[in-house]
Amino acid sequence: MSARDKMKKVITLLEHESPVTLAREAWWRAGKRWRRSRLCHAIEKAECPAQFRPVGYYQRPDGKVPERASAAIVGYADYICRGNFPSFGYGPVNLGLPPRWNFDFVSGKDWPQVPAEQVQVVRHDSSDVKVPWDLSRLQFLPVLAKAWQLTGNEHYKECGKTLLSDWIEKNPVGLGVNWTIAMEAALRGISICFFLELLWPAVQDDHAWIERITRSLWQHLLYIEANSEFSHLVRSNHYLSNIVGLFCLSSYLRLPQGQDRRDLYCNLVQREIEEQVLPDGGSFEVSSGYHILAAQMFTVSYELMLAQNLQPTAGYSERLSRMYTFLAALADQHGCVPHVGDCDDGRVELSSDDLVQMTNTDAESRHSLEVPALLGIGEALFGQDLGGTYDDAVWHAAAQTKTGKSGADCRPTIFPQSGLAAFGNEHAKLIFLAQPNGIHGKGSHTHNDKLSVLLWIGGHELLVDSGTGCYTRDAKMRNRFRSTSAHNTIQIDGQEQNRFSTEPTDLFRMSDDARVTPIECQNSDGFLVSSTHDGYRRLNVGHKRSVHLHRDRRVTIEDKFDGDGEHTFEAFFHLPSTWQVSPAEQTGPEVWCVLAGACTGEMRWQAETQLCFRRLASQISRAYGAVLKATTLSVKGKARFPFTLTTAISWNA
Numbered sequence: 001m002s003a004r005d006k007m008k009k010v011i012t013l014l015e016h017e018s019p020v021t022l023a024r025e026a027w028w029r030a031g032k033r034w035r036r037s038r039l040c041h042a043i044e045k046a047e048c049p050a051q052f053r054p055v056g057y058y059q060r061p062d063g064k065v066p067e068r069a070s071a072a073i074v075g076y077a078d079y080i081c082r083g084n085f086p087s088f089g090y091g092p093v094n095l096g097l098p099p100r101w102n103f104d105f106v107s108g109k110d111w112p113q114v115p116a117e118q119v120q121v122v123r124h125d126s127s128d129v130k131v132p133w134d135l136s137r138l139q140f141l142p143v144l145a146k147a148w149q150l151t152g153n154e155h156y157k158e159c160g161k162t163l164l165s166d167w168i169e170k171n172p173v174g175l176g177v178n179w180t181i182a183m184e185a186a187l188r189g190i191s192i193c194f195f196l197e198l199l200w201p202a203v204q205d206d207h208a209w210i211e212r213i214t215r216s217l218w219q220h221l222l223y224i225e226a227n228s229e230f231s232h233l234v235r236s237n238h239y240l241s242n243i244v245g246l247f248c249l250s251s252y253l254r255l256p257q258g259q260d261r262r263d264l265y266c267n268l269v270q271r272e273i274e275e276q277v278l279p280d281g282g283s284f285e286v287s288s289g290y291h292i293l294a295a296q297m298f299t300v301s302y303e304l305m306l307a308q309n310l311q312p313t314a315g316y317s318e319r320l321s322r323m324y325t326f327l328a329a330l331a332d333q334h335g336c337v338p339h340v341g342d343c344d345d346g347r348v349e350l351s352s353d354d355l356v357q358m359t360n361t362d363a364e365s366r367h368s369l370e371v372p373a374l375l376g377i378g379e380a381l382f383g384q385d386l387g388g389t390y391d392d393a394v395w396h397a398a399a400q401t402k403t404g405k406s407g408a409d410c411r412p413t414i415f416p417q418s419g420l421a422a423f424g425n426e427h428a429k430l431i432f433l434a435q436p437n438g439i440h441g442k443g444s445h446t447h448n449d450k451l452s453v454l455l456w457i458g459g460h461e462l463l464v465d466s467g468t469g470c471y472t473r474d475a476k477m478r479n480r481f482r483s484t485s486a487h488n489t490i491q492i493d494g495q496e497q498n499r500f501s502t503e504p505t506d507l508f509r510m511s512d513d514a515r516v517t518p519i520e521c522q523n524s525d526g527f528l529v530s531s532t533h534d535g536y537r538r539l540n541v542g543h544k545r546s547v548h549l550h551r552d553r554r555v556t557i558e559d560k561f562d563g564d565g566e567h568t569f570e571a572f573f574h575l576p577s578t579w580q581v582s583p584a585e586q587t588g589p590e591v592w593c594v595l596a597g598a599c600t601g602e603m604r605w606q607a608e609t610q611l612c613f614r615r616l617a618s619q620i621s622r623a624y625g626a627v628l629k630a631t632t633l634s635v636k637g638k639a640r641f642p643f644t645l646t647t648a649i650s651w652n653a
Contacts, residue, residue, distance in 0.1 A: 599651050
């Protein structure tokens with residue numbers, strides 16, 4: 001980061017944070033630097049005092065694994081054993097055995113093996129640090145162990161052991177890109193713990209190897225403690241991963257005063273759910289992808305508590321249960337969740353659905369947020385009817401207890417704190433987004449999707465979210481996918497709902513311009529929802545959108561703009577490539593087009609001004625790092641405000 005960028009950041013902090021908070025943050029960071037400086041010395045000098053012990057997170061499935069899930073596990077493990085490492089956006093990629101752990105196979109660039117504090121993580125040279133980070137989370141290890149349990153084939157077990165040993169040898173603590181942030185160490189530590197438990201009980205020949213792995217786990221614990229991503233200014237899934245990783249490691253490692261350590265992190269996780277999960281169950285990061293990641297983190301912690309007879313608080317259990325309720329409301333009939341806000345496909349554990357998607361060689365049908373197996377774990381834990389499958393729950397000891405009450409009738413349509421409405425009928429499903437900017441307005445994973453609409457008809461996507469595309473590999477793509485024009489909403493005078501800089505160093509910053517009002521709803525010939533946002537108040541314009549899902553096969557969207565003066569407007573609607581769009585009337589006070597895909601239909605726009613309809617080639621993303629062809633419909637014009645634009649969508653059976 002340049003001196004100019006650092007100064008801008010300091011000025012922003014001074015404008016928005018109290019002196020007391022800034023002083024606390026400065027004290028915390030000074031302590032963190034001191035702890036980091038002592039880390040390598042402590043690891044070099046001390047003998048490892050830890051012993052590994054399984055805690056009963058998993059149970060042997062005893063032939064109960066459904067055929068689809070079993071095939072997914074063994075198929076994925078076979079890819080790994082051939083040196084083909086699957087990635088959501090790219091499919092299986094041949095990296096060899098062992099792979100280069102610091103290598104970005106997309107750009108062909110790597111990171112030097114130098115002290116981690118000297119590593120430039122983000123370089124804006126077309127490389128993406130998430131590639132080596134994701135590989136080094138080692139989340140393939142538990143899959144290899146499951147394949148060994150299912151088949152008895154020692155090759156899977158030995159492959160996992162060899163890869164883990166190689167990673168530890170090639171990545172000494174504090175050296176290289178894979179030791180640059182605590183989150184990556186935490187997720188990696190969880191993977192290693194789960195791998196060892198699935199291999200348990202250890203045979204005599206493995207004891208020396210397990211001692212070496214246990215030492216590495218102890219080093220991971222010390223590293224995370226010294227590099228915690230806690231902050232008095234802003235916390236996110238990074239800090240959550242830290243404390244979940246520490247709770248996991250202190251559960252699996254027998255240490256002096258280890259129980260005190262474990263209880264501390266258990267309590268921190270339970271306190272953090274009140275911070276990072278809204279009362280209605282939505283993630284405070286306002287992102288469906290990060291909601292799934294956070295739900296997994298809190299679920300892993302919940303199951304570890306139950307496995308060790310640690311009773312989760314009622315508040316923790318209730319809020320985690322609501323996370324699953326929220327997730328089920330987002331999912332379509334196939335169990336796929338739309339990519340709302342940022343999504344980098346991050347996981348704690350790979351589900352059987354993940355394995356199917358990651359080994360899918362058809363990029364057009366790949367979808368990284370398919371979650372029936374995850375919903376099945378939620379069903380088993382909390383007794384809710386979420387439309388999940390039992391594919392993965394058979395491995396989870398805690399998921400056999402069904403500790404909750406029946407939740408078949410507890411799925412609300414409106415999530416008031418999250419600003420989301422999900423509803424439907426026998427003809428269609430609709431999601432209406434009136435979400436606040438994430439992390440209390442900080443907005444790091446927020447997109448400009450205020451008042452956007454997502455629509456499925458007959459179980460098929462019609463209006464979709466554009467997704468994420470990428471982060472740092474391509475700054476222009478990153479900014480395009482989070483922009484107002486990438487969502488099914490309206491842009492005024494070419495301005496963004498929330499302003500953001502296009503500088504490559506500002507890819508995770510966004511102004512908190514657009515405030516939304518609570519969603520209002522009524523039953524009137526179907527279902528009607530509405531909300532407003534004031535992101536254009538600097539233009540003296542307010543935007544209210546009402547969305548009406550009728551009882552028959554129709555949706556009406558009414559966009560009302562208050563204010564004065566003359567303004568340009570442009571409405572955007574994004575469709576997957578499975579739909580063919582034929583323009584019918586392209587200019588005038590009413591424009592329309594014909595749709596052909598899963599069924600036939602039309603979209604019409606009306607206003608008291610001249611409209612111009614365009615069909616544009618565009619892109620959407622359903623997996624991090626990959627983009628697909630799509631179609632964007634644009635309706636543009638100029639009007640004197642106040643002003644109303646009406647959109648009507650209709651289709652046949």
